[in-house]
């Protein structure tokens with residue numbers, strides 16, 4: 237298209253002297269003039285093209301490739317017969333060092349991707365040549381409001397614009413050709429603990445974006461913005477506000493009947509829409525996944541019980557107005573961080589001889605749901621992983637039957653799946669040819685107990701409402717080592733018709749990448765132990781792998797340019813598990829090397845040798861804190877520091893391991909950072925509004941204890 241516009245035709249050019257003249261370009265192979273600028277418009281995606289996405293399989297025009305979000309590519313040039321001939325075609329180094337979760341978009345030969353800190357990059361999809369980068373310059377201290385790393389899952393494109401959400405809540409539209417800002421709008425007050433990490437979707441000239449923040453305390457919502465101006469057109473809250481102020485709509489009035497107490501005073505109820513959306517153009521329904529409550533513990537949030545709508549629900553809305561149509565709640569009275577924000581896939585499948593329009597989700601709670609997407613009725617549900625919180629989902633009521641003790645009211649409960657879920661944000665994929673869904677499964681336990689002290693809402697900080705020390709890892713190294721084999725991850729191929737596992741591949745660690753399936757009978761997945769692997773889609777047989785030098789969490793995608801199929805995956809370890817579970821992070825995952833890797837048949841590119849040494853150098857001072865102070869420090873650390881610096885002060889090495897920090901040698905220097913905010917510009921905000929000198933000293937004493945222990949363990953190895 238780009239060439240056809242000018243090669244072999246008469247082209248009018250304006251020369252150096254401002255003179256207008258014409259040139260005849262005689263031969264397509266050796267053109268003697270160069271046009272002033274590419275004449276092909278870029279990223280001219282619209283609703284018509286997106287709805288007909290299967291008619292142009294070479295493009296990947298929206299987050300999940302199609303509105304149905306199947307992440308299945310009809311391209312089959314790379315297939316189970318030749319996948320072993322895949323090699324590195326090109327790579328591009330992203331200049332960030334935190335988790336990379338984005339799915340690149342490719343339209344007409346141009347790739348648009350994001351990396352951490354919401355930085356957007358455009359590349360030539362054929363060779364990785366850099367076109368432009370846009371950095372929204374998010375203030376680093378905003379990381380204080382992130383539960384799960386400073387990640388971003390990608391852009392949306394529409395009629396020449398590239399649109400994305402920045403971590404600090406700005407929705408920004410760029411000119412796809414230049415990367416210059418067309419418009420930007422704040423979707424929330426950035427001083428509130430909301431964040432954006434998800435990719436926008438665009439339906440009928442409306443940009444849809446939600447946000448995260450339910451660990452801290454926010455009132456979840458999704459809103460639609462005009463694609464040309466950024467003007468907000470509608471907003472749908474997912475949980476009711478203060479009833480005395482009136483309700484925004486009937487849906488909120490209905491939802492409020494399912495809550496008790498004064499939840500709006502505890503941060504707003506939660507229920508953030510931080511990731512999944514899907515759209516059925518025929519039914520004209522937008523489906524959104526809603527997250528957990530604030531605080532997690534329902535006994536505190538809604539002491540009289542109740543379902544607490546629309547937490548942990550899939551909600552169907554009208555995209556034109558945001559009007560509520562139906563909902564299905566996966567986890568009524570959510571009390572475990574069991575979000576239903578996980579990937580939603582729409583498919584038309586035959587069940588008992590009848591074609592059915594279904595929606596599929598494997599939310600954190602461990603059940604795989606098949607829902608009738610016309611009305612929200614449960615078709616079937618079965619657990620895709622071992623679970624302890626419920627026995628099954630009752631087919632008649634559509635509700636889970638909870639196990640005794642699961643609400644940890646009287647005693648500590650060993651919960652499967654953990655707060656990380658049986659499946660987290662890492663996208664699954666559905667292959668209509670095999671009829672299987674490929675789920676990146678997590679298999680990790682967690683321990684829940686009521687808090688030792690009365691819950692006090694902490695504005696601007698995490699508010700989980702469970703006992704932090706119980707939820708953490710055991711203090712003794714031997715006990716933590718004993719837990720190691722329980723921290724597992726696998727790729728599961730799930731049959732939604734029979735609700736049974738078809739095959740599985742056990743990985744060597746947890747927190748592996750999202751999946752892509754293709755018409756070449758292939759499934760692609762990156763792993764925590766730094767591999768990018770192709771399996772057969774029907775049987776799960778490994779065919780090919782490439783060493784990625786860093787853990788992979790993002791899903792792969794595939795596209796074609798000039799008749800050649802490419803497979804791309806963003807690599808760069810990160811996310812919640814990477815930060816929190818430093819103890820169990822695979823050594824090959826760390827540290828982060830953020831890159832776009834693109835493969836094609838017959839290529840043989842290689843990556844430069846990595847230079848890092850992922851090791852903590854211990855040099856702790858003598859312990860001067862009292863046992864009481866260390867104990868206080870442990871509790872404070874769990875409540876305030878653990879989310880970034882890791883359980884038991886063991887970092888995943890994406891950010892500094894405090895046990896090896898020079899700051900623990902000097903309380904004044906430590907306070908200067910923790911209370912004074914001296915490293916604010918590096919992402920370590922001041923915590924002075926929550927911690928005081930006593931607590932800061934206690935945290936330091938706890939970290940020194942952990943450093944001394946870590947040094948002993950390292951010496952014994």
Ligand code: CA
Nearest residue numbers: 450451528573
């Ligand atoms: Ca959560």
